[in-house]
Amino acid sequence: MINVEQVSKKYKGADHYSVTNLDLSIDEKEIFGLLGPNGAGKTTLISILCSLIKPTSGSFTIDGLTYQKNKNVLKQRIGIVPQEYALYPSLTAFENLQYFGSMYGLKGSKLTSKINNTLDYLGLLPFAHKKINTFSGGMKRRVNLIASILHDPKVLFLDEPTVGVDVQSKNVIIQFLKELNSNGTTIIYTSHHLNEAENFCTRVGIIDHGKIIIKGEPKTLIKNQEGAHNLEDVFLSLTGKALRDHA
Template identity: 85%
Template sequence: MIHIEHVSKKYKKADNYSLSDLSLFIDEKEIFGLLGPNGAGKTTLISILCSLIKPTSGSFSIKGLTYKEHKNQLKQLIGIVPQEYALYPSLTAFENLKYFGSMYGLKGKSLDEKIHNSLDHLGLVKFAHKKIDTFSGGMKRRVNLIASILHNPKVLFLDEPTVGVDVQSKNVIIEFLQELNKNGTTIIYTSHHLNEAETFCTRVAIIDHGKLIVKGKPKELINNNPGAHNLEDVFISLTGKALRDHA
């Protein structure tokens, strides 16, 4: 589904590369976790794959489509759930979703039904006509998720989709994502919640300093690292205990 070949990225005035000669292949219908410390390059890689920024060198394709040759078709294939809320706070949930749906060319009764069903599925239908600025963090996360899947994307990118939410919202979000995956959506997921990644992802890749360190199924990575009892142990053994604060 996704071919990443020798991708590097260096921002203007930066001393170091955010990504360095990274190659990775992600299969169709996977739930693939991109894991790494702060500043490892995860968000940069997702931004490149979503065609938000261009790589300094290297190339990538999604379902055989490249940014240079198939920009518009590529964007129709993907959905993005950013780390920050991408909603208009003064609009209602329904108004936000009508707007985002219209950006993908959706309209009329079919869009209204899609919005209603999705809100109902995620426990938000009774809040459909409440303004977003009255919502809790977990509710905003769920509306953000709905906005990204109205056009039935083949690939869904998730940047910290459960950060700052209550346990109930987290469970609802994860179950919804698993259902999307069963129906054919390939999911690319980043998170610092390694226990969540261990049970949610079919495969993971750990990157650090812009380079691919290791990839594989969570259980295989745990078994292949002596003394590791979980994915967090693997992560620490490969990336170290040093703080990764950056500004």
């Protein structure tokens, strides 16, 4: 579904590459976790794959399509759930979703039905006509997620989809994503919640200093890393325990 070949990215004025000669293949219907410390390159890689920024060199395809030749079709095939809320606070949940659905060419009863059914699944239908600025963090996360899947994308990119939410919202979000995946959606997931990644992802890749340093099924990585009892142990063993704060 996704094939990345020798992709590198160096930002203007930067001393170092954020991503360096990176190769990666992700199969259809995978839940692939892209994990890494702050500044490791995961946000840059995701931004490249979402066609938000251009690589300095290298190439990639999604569902056999390239950004250079198939930009508009490619954007229809993907959904993006950003870490920050991408919603209009003064509009209601329904109005937000109606607007984002229309951006993908959806309209009429089909769009209304899709919005109502998904709001109902995620426990938000009673709040459909309440303004977003009255919602809790978990509610906003769920609306943010709905906005990204109204057009039935083949690939869904998730950046910290459960950060700052309560346990109940987290559980509902994860179950919804698992159902999407079982229906054929390939999921690319980034998070600092390694326990969540261990249980949610079918395969993970750990990126550091712009390169994928290891990838595989979580259970296999834990088994093969000496002294590791969970994915967090693997992560710290490979990336170190030094702080990665940066401004």
